[in-house]
Amino acid sequence: MASVQYLANPAGAQAAWTKALGRENQHAPFDRLAWWSALNDLCLPDEKPLLALASDGEARCALALMHRPGSGHLRSLGNWYSFWARPVFAAGGEALLPALTRDLARKARRITLQPLAQADAEPTAAAFAAAGWNVRAEQADVNHRVELAGRSFAEYWAARPGRLRETVRRKGAKGLAELHIVDRFDQAEWADYEAVYAQSWKPEEGSPAFLRRFAEEEGAAGTLRLGVARIDGRPVAAQLWTVDNGTAYIHKLAHVEDAKAHSPGTLLSHALFAHVIDRDGVRTIDFGSGDDGYKRDWMERARAMLRLDMHRPLDPRSWPYLLRDRLRGPGFPLAALRHGV
Structure with missing residues (x-):
C-alpha cells in the first residue's frame, strides 16, 4: 500500500x-x-x-x-x-x-x-x-535536441548547414583561438567562465552561486564539460556542459562581444560537440529550453515543452x-x- x-x-x-x-x-x-x-x-x-x-x-x-x-x-x-x-x-x-x-x-x-x-x-x-x-x-x-543514432562527429558535422561549416573552417584556419575543455572543476577556468559571461550580451546571471555549486558537484563526478576559448590569453568564449547517462546537456554559453568577429563561440561549440560525440560517446545532445535561432544550426529536432x-x-x-x-x-x-x- x-x-x-x-x-x-x-x-x-x-x-x-x-x-x-x-x-x-x-x-x-x-x-x-x-x-x-x-x-x-x-x-x-x-x-x-x-x-x-x-x-x-x-x-x-x-x-x-x-x-x-x-x-x-x-x-x-x-x-x-x-x-x-x-x-x-x-x-x-x-x-x-x-x-x-x-x-x-x-x-x-x-x-x-x-x-x-x-x-x-x-x-x-x-x-x-x-x-x-x-x-x-x-x-x-521549445526544446532543441540531436539524436545521434550511432553517428560519429564527422557524420554529424557533414549534415550541418554549409554556412556554419564554412565559418568553422575559415576562423579555425587562422589559429587565433585556443580552446580548452576540462572535466573537473578548476577555479581558474571557472573564473574565466564568469569573466566571459560578465562581458557578454547575456543578462546578469540569476544565481552565480547555484551554477558554481552545480559545476563543482558535476566536476567531482567527472560529468562536467567546461569549455573556454582564449585569444592572446584572454578568455573570450565559455560554455558549461554536462554529460550524463548518454546525454550531453548544454547549460550555458556566452562570448565577449568585441571578439565576435573571430567566432570563438562557434569554434568552442564545434570542439565541445566533437568531444562529447567522439570521446564521451553520447547518444543525445540537449540544448535546453528556448527557440533561439542559432540552435537550429546545431540541433535537428524541436519538441514542445508543456x-x-x-x-x-x-x-x-x-x-x-x-x-x-x-x-x-x-x-x-x-x-x-x-x-x-
Whole structure:
C-alpha cells in the first residue's frame, strides 16, 4: 500500500530517499535531490519547497514542488536553469503516481507543472485527471535536441548547414583561438567562465552561486564539460556542459562581444560537440529550453515543452480559472485529455 509524505526541506530526506533520488538512480541532474536542494538553498527567496513523496516497499515516486505560503498553489520546484520538472521514479515507482495525485488534493487547490516533454506530460495529466483534478495542457517552450543514432562527429558535422561549416573552417584556419575543455572543476577556468559571461550580451546571471555549486558537484563526478576559448590569453568564449547517462546537456554559453568577429563561440561549440560525440560517446545532445535561432544550426529536432495546470473543480477559487480556460478553447492536444477530462 502506498504511503505518502511531504518534506519541507530537501536536505531532510531520509537515506532511502537520498539513494532513490541520487545519481545512482536518477540519470539527469534535474531529477536529483541535489538539484532541488541547491535550488532551495540558493534560488528561492520568496518560495518554500514541498517534496511530495510516495513509497511502497522499494518503489518511489517524487514530485518536487514549491509554493508561496498560504496561496494554495503548488508549482514545479525549478527555474530557468531546469530543463524540465517532472515526476521522478525509482524501482517501479510509476505505479505510485495516482496515489500521489489523489493525496495532493489535501495540500493544494491548484498545481502547475512546467516544463514537461509530452512523453512525461501524458501519464502525469492522466493521473491527475483520474484523481479528480481539472487538467489543462499548453505549450510553454521549445526544446532543441540531436539524436545521434550511432553517428560519429564527422557524420554529424557533414549534415550541418554549409554556412556554419564554412565559418568553422575559415576562423579555425587562422589559429587565433585556443580552446580548452576540462572535466573537473578548476577555479581558474571557472573564473574565466564568469569573466566571459560578465562581458557578454547575456543578462546578469540569476544565481552565480547555484551554477558554481552545480559545476563543482558535476566536476567531482567527472560529468562536467567546461569549455573556454582564449585569444592572446584572454578568455573570450565559455560554455558549461554536462554529460550524463548518454546525454550531453548544454547549460550555458556566452562570448565577449568585441571578439565576435573571430567566432570563438562557434569554434568552442564545434570542439565541445566533437568531444562529447567522439570521446564521451553520447547518444543525445540537449540544448535546453528556448527557440533561439542559432540552435537550429546545431540541433535537428524541436519538441514542445508543456505546462500542466491542475485545479480542484469544486473549490470556488478555481472557478474563474476554469471559466477562463473554457473561453480560451482547447489547449495542447494530449491523448490523456482528448475526452475533455
